[in-house]
Amino acid sequence: MSKTASANRASGSSNEARQPTAISRTYSIGELAKMFEVTPRTIRFYEQEGLLAPRRQGQKRIYREKDRVRLKLTLRGKRLGFSLAEIREVVMMYDAMPDGNARQLKRLLEIIAEKRAELDRQLEDIRLMRLEMDDVDRRARDALGQLGEKG
Amino acid sequence: MSKTASANRASGSSNEARQPTAISRTYSIGELAKMFEVTPRTIRFYEQEGLLAPRRQGQKRIYREKDRVRLKLTLRGKRLGFSLAEIREVVMMYDAMPDGNARQLKRLLEIIAEKRAELDRQLEDIRLMRLEMDDVDRRARDALGQLGEKG
DNA sequence: GTCAAAGTTTACGTTAACGTAAAGTGGATG
DNA sequence: CATCCACTTTACGTTAACGTAAACTTTGAC
Numbered sequence: 222m223s224k225t226a227s228a229n230r231a232s233g234s235s236n237e238a239r240q241p242t243a244i245s246r247t248y249s250i251g252e253l254a255k256m257f258e259v260t261p262r263t264i265r266f267y268e269q270e271g272l273l274a275p276r277r278q279g280q281k282r283i284y285r286e287k288d289r290v291r292l293k294l295t296l297r298g299k300r301l302g303f304s305l306a307e308i309r310e311v312v313m314m315y316d317a318m319p320d321g322n323a324r325q326l327k328r329l330l331e332i333i334a335e336k337r338a339e340l341d342r343q344l345e346d347i348r349l350m351r352l353e354m355d356d357v358d359r360r361a362r363d364a365l366g367q368l369g370e371k372g
Numbered sequence: 373m374s375k376t377a378s379a380n381r382a383s384g385s386s387n388e389a390r391q392p393t394a395i396s397r398t399y400s401i402g403e404l405a406k407m408f409e410v411t412p413r414t415i416r417f418y419e420q421e422g423l424l425a426p427r428r429q430g431q432k433r434i435y436r437e438k439d440r441v442r443l444k445l446t447l448r449g450k451r452l453g454f455s456l457a458e459i460r461e462v463v464m465m466y467d468a469m470p471d472g473n474a475r476q477l478k479r480l481l482e483i484i485a486e487k488r489a490e491l492d493r494q495l496e497d498i499r500l501m502r503l504e505m506d507d508v509d510r511r512a513r514d515a516l517g518q519l520g521e522k523g
Numbered sequence: 524g525t526c527a528a529a530g531t532t533t534a535c536g537t538t539a540a541c542g543t544a545a546a547g548t549g550g551a552t553g
Numbered sequence: 554c555a556t557c558c559a560c561t562t563t564a565c566g567t568t569a570a571c572g573t574a575a576a577c578t579t580t581g582a583c
Contacts, residue, residue: 251529261530266571280531280578294504297497302453304569315508318515326516333509340498346448347491353445357466358484364469365477402559412560417541431548431561455539 248284256289257296267295270305272312301343303336311336399435407440408447418446421456423463452494454487462487 250261267273268282272295275282284292291312298308314321314329321329401412418424419433423446426433435443442463449459465472465480472480 249529260572262573263571265531270570282530297501299570300453300497301494301501302451306569311508318508318512321512321515323516323519326512326519329512330509330516333505333512337502337505340502343452343494343498346451347494350448350452351488351491354484354488357462357469358481361469361472361477361480361484364472365474365481368474368477400559411542413543414541416561421540433560450540457539 245286248289250282250284253284253289253292257292259296264292267292267305271309272305301340307336396437399440401433401435404435404440404443408443410447415443418443418456422460423456452491458487 248256250264253264254261264273265282268275273284273288273291275284275288277283294312295305295308298311299305311329311332314325314332317325318329399407401415404415405412415424416433419426424435424439424442426435426439428434445463446456446459449462450456462480462483465476465483468476469480
């Protein structure tokens with residue numbers, strides 16, 4: 222938000238299925254940056270904050286599918302107003318899942334429940350805000366109509 | 373967000389109908405602050421940013437129903453990730469409406485259309501994020517189940 | 524080989540949205 | 554009258570999330 226632009230709406234063609242390691246493309250930081258309409262700086266910053274961990278080829282960062290998906294999820298989280306810290310919490314839990322102990326798994330389920338509740342509250346906020354915008358819209362159109370009749 | 377708490381969910385009993393000036397209660401800054409679970413500082417800051425304009429009784433700020441509603445809308449906007457600048461834009465337009473000229477009214481309609489589009493994008497983001505959380509949730513429960521069988 | 528493009532690290536700068544502290548005012552109350 | 558309590562203004566501090574600039578390396582094109 223506040224970017225006003227329609228930014229960050231890029232995506233792949235939706236199929237993120239769990240293939241062994243088949244399509245395994247890689248991306249440079251610049252490619253990802255263009256793909257999601259962010260700057261390389263942003264991507265490096267997310268890495269510094271523990272949200273991404275690309276391989277290196279010499280000095281250069283090499284991003285794999287997994288990294289691209291993470292970035293996508295991160296940006297979506299951001300659009301929904303979550304802080305990077307919150308996003309990291311979920312992401313790290315998710316990564317620790319395969320060999321996770323019971324305590325961690327339960328903690329992950331807790332976090333998810335919290336986030337879900339937040340999303341529900343947001344849905345309600347959106348609903349209310351829409352109603353109010355409908356009202357304003359209607360009134361503005363009325364006012365415009367009045368002007369048209371007189372002028 | 374990132375407040376983690378369930379903050380700011382207060383409201384009146386939903387009926388904000390347009391009564392002449394009947395119930396016209398007033399509030400102190402402290403009352404409003406408690407009512408919406410924010411600090412007085414926040415409310416003063418919003419005033420400084422042009423989002424509120426309470427009357428004064430000597431030095432003290434006196435808030436009327438209109439101010440309370442504005443604060444409520446402002447906080448709702450914030451929860452949805454809008455900046456104070458964006459919120460102010462809509463609010464000021466809305467206030468300028470009654471005697472607004474055609475140009476202003478059209479601009480207001482434009483802004484509303486933009487905000488609506490943003491809300492729609494958010495709905496889509498929420499939908500997608502929910503799907504992914506469902507997935508994570510299911511996998512975490514599966515993993516927990518496996519642990520239960522073995523241990 | 525050299526030039527440009529894209530990448531790297533390091534580090535200081537910026538903005539929004541408040542927090543926090545200091546110092547003073549006004550009225551109700553024991 | 555002293556003492557709270559809630560309020561006020563002024564002003565500096567803080568945090569998140571990057572922006573921006575400088576100085577350097579790597580690499581493909583010519």
